[in-house]
Amino acid sequence: RRGGRAMSLRERSSGGAVVEAGEDAAAALAETDGPGRCLSLLPWDRFSAWLHCACVVGFDLELGQAVEVIYPPHSKLTDKEKTNICYLSFPDSNSGCLGDTQFCFRFRRSPGRKVSLCCFLDQLDRDLPVYLKKDPGYYYGYVYFRQVRDKSLKRGYFQKSLVLISKLPYVHLFRTMLKQIAPEYFEKSEAFLEAVCSDVDRWPPPIPGKILHLPIMGIIMKLRIPTYRDKPGTMPIVQNMHQADAQISMALPTVHEVDLFRCFCPVFFHIQMLWELVLLGEPLVVMAPSPSESSETVLALVSCISPLKYYSDFRPYFTIHDSEFKEYTTRTQAPPSVILGVTNPFFAKTLQHWPHIVRIGDIKLPGEVPKQVKVKKLKNLKTLDSKPGVYTSYKPYLNKDEEIVKQxxxxxxxxxxxxxxxxxxxxxFLELTESFIIPL
Structure with a gap:
């Protein structure tokens, strides 16, 4: 077995010392057996520690959205997973996303699949903060979508998405990576994607707490994955400190965080109530004009109770074609504990029985904080075009904190x-969460 070999054999480091598998497995695999190489696993094992696969989703006039390329070719996806990826990789037609758009989605993995390197990845998972631990039942999809006019095409538009499928919730890392590689991929096509994946297969393992150098198509990303030992709210600064770092193109301040202030700005005066709703696992839907806004807002909501992990389901971008659509929109039972991000106007009607709805307008770099608005009544939410705000009858337990607003x-x-x-x-948010945890 691929994963079994990596963990059951004793590996010899370049210095000649024998390293026992088990507790020191991650450290052993981080040793190099040559310039910039990790100890030898099978081909694509290092790639698999970061990504499941890369997909290209295009638009076919007869078939609609279709997966055109999966790389590496041996990567396994079920038909159900492929269908979900197809629909989740394109914005709804009403979004009108011309140009380039980035967003992310999350979908259920099909049951019964064996995971290569599972022991090794479990070892790494053990050192992560609880909110960054993998959920074995889900994949993330990180999308770079391009839609531009092209008169040479029958439909008049070029529409394509480059999608990275991963078990890791490292939103900022994969967003940064796609920003670097996707524009060039659309010009150079499949050979370029193969080269990108080969680069990823040279990366060191995603070991928490270490400064990692990740080369990708001529640049090097320098980053650090948090560990459970880090003090909550602190982030060791990753920066170019030594002369040897001169070739580093990019130091990432975080692997997983979104721009919290930018995401919450449209509902600025309700952040305390939203924190309560997330903490209580209340059903929550975010209605936004595009997948970019919906996914960032859902991820911001999930992260606001850190260092606690949000254990309910959440879908940064959810469509009417999703395999769980009926499960989440049925009126025969109470809405489930889930946070959904949607853009299709159809959801304004389908989800109007949900108890808490957050309506987001276009997220721009905030030049001003919106004027204070009252919480709106659910009956006033008629369409997705309703004014931005929070629609709920929920009465918060905490008094509003005017100090954070002023600050x-x-x-x-x-x-x-x-x-x-x-x-x-x-x-x-950290102080709120810690004040909740302390008496427990």
């Missing part, structure tokens, strides 16, 4: 960078 408003007036605003907001 962030002052930041906007002083043109404080949105990254700094996000740090303040993240610290505020």
């Amino acid at each position: 962030l408003q002052k930041g906007v007036q002083q043109k404080r960078p949105t990254e700094a605003q996000s740090v303040i907001l993240r610290r505020y």
Whole structure:
């Protein structure tokens, strides 16, 4: 077995020392057997530690959305998984996403699949904070979608998505990676994708707590994956400190976080109530104009209770074609504990029985904090075009904290960078969550 060999044999490091598998497996695999190489596993094992596969989804006039390429070719996806990837990789037609759009989705894995390297990946998983641990039942899809006019095509538009499928919730890492490789892929096609995947297969394992150097098509991404030992709210700075780092093109400040302030700006005055709803596992739907806005907002909601893990289901982008559509929209039972991000106007009617609805307008870099608005009544939500706001009859337990509002408003007036605003907001959510945990 591929994974069995990696964990059951004793590996010899380049220095000649024998390393026992087990507790030191991750460390052993991080040793090199040559310049920039990890100890030899089978081909594509290092790739599999980061990604399941890369897919290209195009539009066929007869078939509609279709998976055109899966790489590496031996990667296994069931028909159900392929169908979900097809529909989740394209914005709904009403979104009108011209140009390039990035977003992410999450979908259920088909049961019964054996996982290569499972022991090794479990070892790495053990050192992660609880909110970054893999959920074996789900995959993430990280999408770079391009739609441009092309008169040479029968439909008049070029429409294609490059999608990275992974078990890892490293949103910022894969978003950054796609931003670097996708535009070039659309120009150079399949040979370029093969080269990208070969680069990933040279990466070191995703070991928490280590500074990792990940080469990808001529640039090097430098990053650190958090560990459970890190103090909540702190983030060791990854920066170019030594002369030897001169070739590094990009230091990532985070592998998993989204721009919290930018995401919450449209519903700024309700952040405390939204934190309560997420903490309680209440059914919540985010209605947004595009998959980019819906996915970022859902991910921001899920992260606001950190360092706790959100254990209910969440779908950053959800469509009417999703295999769980009927399960999540039925009126014969109470809405499940899930956070859905949607863009299709049809959901305004289908999900109008849900108790909490967040309506997001276009997310722009916040030049000003929106004027204070009251929580809206659910009966006032008629269509997806309704005004942005929170539609619910929920009565919060906590009194509104005016101090955080003033602090962030002052930041906007002083043109404080949105990254700094996000740090303040993240610290505020952390204090809320810790004050909830302390008596437990």
